[in-house]
Amino acid sequence: MPQPLENPETSRSTDGRLARGEATRDRVLDAAERCFAANGFAAVTIRQIAREAGVTLGVVGFHGGSKDELFGTVLARRTDTLNALRTEALAELKAGGAFTIRDLVDAYLAPYLQIASRGDPQWRAYAQLIARIVSDDQYYPQVRDLYDPVARTYIDEIRRLRPAASAEALATVLTLTVSSMLSIVASRVRIEGLSGKPAGDSPLDYRTILVDFCTGGIEKALPPNEAS
Amino acid sequence: MPQPLENPETSRSTDGRLARGEATRDRVLDAAERCFAANGFAAVTIRQIAREAGVTLGVVGFHGGSKDELFGTVLARRTDTLNALRTEALAELKAGGAFTIRDLVDAYLAPYLQIASRGDPQWRAYAQLIARIVSDDQYYPQVRDLYDPVARTYIDEIRRLRPAASAEALATVLTLTVSSMLSIVASRVRIEGLSGKPAGDSPLDYRTILVDFCTGGIEKALPPNEAS
DNA sequence: AAACTATCTGTACGTACGTATAAAAAGTCA
């Protein structure tokens, strides 16, 4: 793996090689993202990623390091953006005064649905990749570092609205909310198969029903007063 | 792959070799089930399954056929039992007179939670395996054949309780319900991580909150009268 | 122009994979 841009001085340099190198690096990471999203870690080969990126085999190793490193890089690459969107959405909610559980759910889910529905197929691939790994124990250490901090801030807000809820119940409903969203992001084919009608291919089409479902679920599962 | 027991006559035979063969076959399928559940299809090797089953490499091929065939066999092996439990639960509900959405949700989810929580670790592994593949487009053809028929009978009952709901909405809430359940079955580590408290390791511990969540979600997402 | 650096190509190495199969072993039945 090259040592890219550790120093801002370096990144601001006029060396065209670095710019070209980084463009190639992005091509590799994008290709890896698409491949991992479509097939999972083990089923993807470095050669497949190279072909998808339109580069030779060695270039993948040069820019991406080992297969494990490449996977980790892909996972972490977009979290800052996503976490910022969610944090910002929550801040706006709090700045606006009173808010409901539905507002919280929408603030948490909407950024993900939006990026997964954008024209940019890379964000969509990334969302599918996350959907694939979030239900796998072996990746939880990575998911925890990347997503749990922001998730905790949302849990804190739900707790404020439902003071009687236990920590386990709060964590459970957030986990179920995320699972619901990810299942929509990952695939709509079963909905299509079960309904018999062609389903919208954009996760954003499901925003209303998804937010309804999760809001209703949280409200029913968490007692407003001290009960259960 | 051998041609085992197509004829009941054969299975009732006294040939001890067939009995021993079938015992070995079960060991192989059980081992494969555990391996596939823990690591997914691509990451598992035949040699790994052989080691886990305590047999030699060739035996896996003899009893399981190709890797794809083995996977398909494992997937299909337990569906009859599961579908029967769900069908029976629904029949009892209908026999008992009036029932609610909550009753339907519980009837659909409880069998799965129960088998995933039973002492038998094989059922648990199977449940985890299903959780792993149900959100993957490429396995939907298999999932469709195995699970959609019974899912449709539940959808029909929900429709009776919510006549105004569209086919898409019905299919969506059932899919979300399944996703929620499977996320619990597959892993409780994130709940543990987010709550900071050790989580119950049995999916059945989450029956109440899960049924609450899904019931509340369905009720909120599906309008009782013509609206939305 | 020459020295230097970053990037890219082509190829090779050792390993592990899925699968096939010949021969051995174990069990059944006449």
Added chain:
DNA sequence: TGACTTTTTATACGTACGTACAGATAGTTT
């Protein structure tokens, strides 16, 4: 016992994998 079937062993084949690296290429700096 001896012919038979089923199951198990041991081994081999061809392929594809992740990784490493020497050398070529292209761009930068002095």
